[in-house]
Amino acid sequence: MKKTCYVTTPIYYSSGNVHIGNSYTTIACDVYSRFHRLSGYDTFFLTGMDEHGQKNEEAAAAAGKTPQQLVDEIAATTNQLWRDMKITHDDFIRTSEERHTRIVREIFSRLLAQDDIYMGAYEGDYCVSCEAFFTKSQLGEDGSCPDCGKPTRKVKEECYFLRLSKYQDRLLEHIKANPDFIEPETRRNEVIAFVESGLEDLAVSRTSFRWGIPVRENPRHVIYVWIDALSNYLTALGYLSADDALYQKYWVNGDKVVHVIGKDILRFHAVYWPIMLMALGVPVNFKLYVHGWVLMKEGKMSKSAGNIIYPRDVMDKYGLDAMRLYLIKEMPLGNDCVFSYERFIEKYNSDLANDLGNLLNRTLVMINKYFAGRLEKPDRRYGDYDRELEETIENTARKYKESFASFRFQNGLNEVWHLINRSNKYIDETTPWVVAKDESRRDELNAILYHLYESLRVTAIMLAPVIPDTAEKIFRDFGLDTIDFNGLGYGKTASVKVTEKPEILFRRLDPEIELKSQNENTKPEITIDDFNKLDLRVGEVIDARKVENSDKLLLLKIKIGAATRQVVSGLAGAYAPADLIGKKLVVVANLKPVKIRGYLSEGMVLTAEGKGLPLEVLEVKKHNSNSRIS
Numbered sequence: 001m002k003k004t005c006y007v008t009t010p011i012y013y014s015s016g017n018v019h020i021g022n023s024y025t026t027i028a029c030d031v032y033s034r035f036h037r038l039s040g041y042d043t044f045f046l047t048g049m050d051e052h053g054q055k056n057e058e059a060a061a062a063a064g065k066t067p068q069q070l071v072d073e074i075a076a077t078t079n080q081l082w083r084d085m086k087i088t089h090d091d092f093i094r095t096s097e098e099r100h101t102r103i104v105r106e107i108f109s110r111l112l113a114q115d116d117i118y119m120g121a122y123e124g125d126y127c128v129s130c131e132a133f134f135t136k137s138q139l140g141e142d143g144s145c146p147d148c149g150k151p152t153r154k155v156k157e158e159c160y161f162l163r164l165s166k167y168q169d170r171l172l173e174h175i176k177a178n179p180d181f182i183e184p185e186t187r188r189n190e191v192i193a194f195v196e197s198g199l200e201d202l203a204v205s206r207t208s209f210r211w212g213i214p215v216r217e218n219p220r221h222v223i224y225v226w227i228d229a230l231s232n233y234l235t236a237l238g239y240l241s242a243d244d245a246l247y248q249k250y251w252v253n254g255d256k257v258v259h260v261i262g263k264d265i266l267r268f269h270a271v272y273w274p275i276m277l278m279a280l281g282v283p284v285n286f287k288l289y290v291h292g293w294v295l296m297k298e299g300k301m302s303k304s305a306g307n308i309i310y311p312r313d314v315m316d317k318y319g320l321d322a323m324r325l326y327l328i329k330e331m332p333l334g335n336d337c338v339f340s341y342e343r344f345i346e347k348y349n350s351d352l353a354n355d356l357g358n359l360l361n362r363t364l365v366m367i368n369k370y371f372a373g374r375l376e377k378p379d380r381r382y383g384d385y386d387r388e389l390e391e392t393i394e395n396t397a398r399k400y401k402e403s404f405a406s407f408r409f410q411n412g413l414n415e416v417w418h419l420i421n422r423s424n425k426y427i428d429e430t431t432p433w434v435v436a437k438d439e440s441r442r443d444e445l446n447a448i449l450y451h452l453y454e455s456l457r458v459t460a461i462m463l464a465p466v467i468p469d470t471a472e473k474i475f476r477d478f479g480l481d482t483i484d485f486n487g488l489g490y491g492k493t494a495s496v497k498v499t500e501k502p503e504i505l506f507r508r509l510d511p512e513i514e515l516k517s518q519n520e521n522t523k524p525e526i527t528i529d530d531f532n533k534l535d536l537r538v539g540e541v542i543d544a545r546k547v548e549n550s551d552k553l554l555l556l557k558i559k560i561g562a563a564t565r566q567v568v569s570g571l572a573g574a575y576a577p578a579d580l581i582g583k584k585l586v587v588v589a590n591l592k593p594v595k596i597r598g599y600l601s602e603g604m605v606l607t608a609e610g611k612g613l614p615l616e617v618l619e620v621k622k623h624n625s626n627s628r629i630s
């Protein structure tokens with residue numbers, strides 16, 4: 001019988017949106033699942049959507065939809081996005097589905113009946129955005145949410161509580177008896193400290209909104225979204241349903257049960273979830289991999305900062321595999337990583353175009369040139385280089401497997417790139433183009449190219465979980481079909497026949513051109529009302545002179561209707577004063593006046609700028625001064 005592996009992503013809030021940062025969790029789970037399938041595990045990979053809560057209720061009302069309509073639309077586009085990202089999930093559970101709500105209600109009832117949930121009263125500070133209560137000490141100075149910074153609301157409600165305190169000791173024992181329950185260790189230590197500081201019972205129902213799962217015994221209450229959401233890991237497997245075969249197979253009798261989460265949702269998964277399971281009598285046999293965040297250079301990605309990068313933009317432009325590789329190779333387990341287009345282009349060029357792409361292309365070209373695309377497995381070694389490369393292939397495959405099995409993808413990929421670089425060096429050391437000149441060394445030449453072929457074949461297999469399209473292309477070029485971990489090792493091919501027309505997989509990108517196009521569109525979204533606040537007018541320049549002691553500034557007199565404004569503008573590098581006189585420009589007419597170098601500046605001239613081009617003023621030809629611009 002095959003060993004089993006159950007892998008889950010957190011279910012994403014339908015009120016959020018999938019950006020390059022949070023898509024990491026799902027891509028990482030996909031890599032982990034693909035790796036386990038290739039390792040021979042019977043793997044079940046679950047993802048889904050967390051659809052209840054006040055935020056969606058409010059958003060739906062604002063959009064004139066029912067919450068169900070709203071989440072249906074979001075679930076459909078999100079699931080499609082995952083498919084386009086070649087995510088190989090076996091199920092997509094949504095918390096508004098009947099198969100889920102029915103069981104969550106049952107879970108709640110059971111815990112209530114056995115007095116693990118009891119009725120009390122709650123008074124606290126609640127963040128609607130994060131769907132979480134915070135204690136006074138957790139709040140920001142102005143009472144804001146410690147996670148998202150938005151204002152919190154005071155909420156006082158009659159409310160059900162889950163007895164966390166009752167399970168505190170059992171939880172600590174479990175964590176201490178299972179050193180690999182939470183990885184990496186820093187996160188484990190954090191949880192131990194939190195639990196040791198004492199657990200307060202958790203408020204697990206709300207009466208302030210309706211879009212949730214009503215408590216069966218008291219429908220005025222809806223079940224707290226986290227109790228609802230965490231249960232997905234079981235409801236998707238048919239727990240407590242008429243058919244719980246998946247639950248029995250992947251959970252109760254499963255070999256590996258893995259929840260992958262970002263560090264921000266650690267407490268929910270490492271404290272509340274195991275306690276729920278203990279209370280339900282479900283074995284606590286999962287483990288947690290807790291990863292860091294994908295950050296931007298300036299910090300977190302957020303709508304308000306206007307620095308969100310969407311996976312579709314990256315993959316449409318640079319390809320899915322380049323995006324997947326970047327995220328998986330840049331993120332160490334237990335730390336954050338940064339996404340920047342500078343780094344992305346740099347890594348694209350070095351990892352893909354140079355290292356992997358070149359090795360593949362050189363190898364295919366030489367096999368075609370010297371042997372018309374065909375090689376035979378050599379029957380002996382021709383030097384130390386051969387042995388060394390064979391050993392590197394074997395060692396790399398071993399280290400790669402260890403790293404990937406324990407979610408350390410960065411380490412594993414660094415090993416793979418070590419092999420790629422070793423192989424490129426092997427070409428320089430063995431100089432096949434010199435060997436090719438000597439007819440008596442045909443067998444040696446065959447052996448050199450066979451080693452390169454084998455190294456690349458094994459590389460493609462190891463890369464298959466991360467960059468599946470590229471791995472398949474290499475396999476096709478190599479005349480092979482099924483990618484299989486049994487193929488991880490040197491010398492597994494008896495005779496070789498490669499494609500005659502290799503295509504370049506990754507062309508070098510010109511950083512300057514790429515970065516220029518990425519510099520556009522970096523400001524936060526505004527509404528039409530924001531835009532309408534601008535009073536844009538045509539203004540005619542009637543005088544222009546240089547500002548003393550400044551290389552950049554010009555002092556302009558601009559006529560707008562009957563009035564004349566003075567505007568200080570940084571145009572000196574691009575225009576001689578005389579060139580501007582008589583031009584009709586676009587002016588921001590309602591900008592608050594400021595003093596620049598002692599001169600009052602009563603507006604701003606609009607300009608276009610971009611790398612490699614001079615600053616250019618926006619000119620109007622037909623209109624006269626004072627025309628409105630909109």
Ligand code: MSP
Pocket residue numbers: 009010011012013016021022023024025050229230231232260261262263264265292293294295301
């Ligand atoms: N709905 C909850 C999960 C409930 S699971 C029972 C949730 N959803 S989320 O949409 O906010 O987050 C989904 C995943 O994305 C989480 O693992 C979260 O940690 C992760 N990330 C969110 N922003 C991220 C980055 N910038 N970088 C990496 N992962 C981040 O939490």
